[in-house]
Amino acid sequence: IAGITQAPTSQILAAGRRMTLRCTQDMRHNAMYWYRQDLGLGLRLIHYSNTAGTTGKGEVPDGYSVSRANTDDFPLTLASAVPSQTSVYFCASSDDLNTGELFFGEGSRLTVL
C-alpha cells in the first residue's frame, strides 16, 4: 500500500528556476493539501483541493500554484523559485475536508540557492 508518494525527495535548485513537486495518492481521497514546514513554525497550508477540478488558497499561497486534474495527482509548482521557498514540503490527503484525519507523504526537501 503506497498511500501518498512525493517526488523528488530532495532537490537543490537555483533561484529563478521553475520547479514542480509531484504528489500522488492511491487512497481515492477527495481532499488534498500542500504544506510547508520550517524550523520553529507550524505547518503552513499553501494550497488545497476539496475534490478533483477545484483548488483553493491556503495561508501562504504566493509564489506557488497547483492543479487537480484528477483525484490522484496534486502537483505543486514554483514558477520562479526564491531562497525563502527553501523548506520541507508535505503533501497530504484526507477522506473529508471537514475534520478528516490527514495522511502525509514523506516530504520533499527543497533548497533554493
Added chain:
Amino acid sequence: GQNIDQPTEMTATEGAIVQINCTYQTSGFNGLFWYQQHAGEAPTFLSYNVLDGLEEKGRFSSFLSRSKGYSYLLLKELQMKDSASYLCAAVDSNYQLIWGAGTKLIIKP
C-alpha cells in the same frame, strides 16, 4: 488572530509519564488533532478530540477542554521510540487546520 501555543521542548525519562500541553485561540472550533513526527519523517495521526474529556488509546491519551481552549497529550510508560515532535492542530470555523510549532520530546534512559 488564530494561535496555537505548545512548549518548544520537553525532556522525560524512559518509563515515566509526560503531559504535553496545547492552548489554542481560533475563530470557531471544530476539533483538535495531535500528530507525532519523528525527525526527518512525515507526521502521523495520534488522536482527534471534539468533545470535552479524555480519550484513551493505549499508552497515549488526549484531553480537551473547549471552555478553556486547552488540550493535552499524555504519554505513559515512555519508550525511547517516543522521542519525536508532537504537533497540536485545531480546526477552525472554516475547517482549516491551525498548527502549533510542535513540541520536541526527548526521552532519556
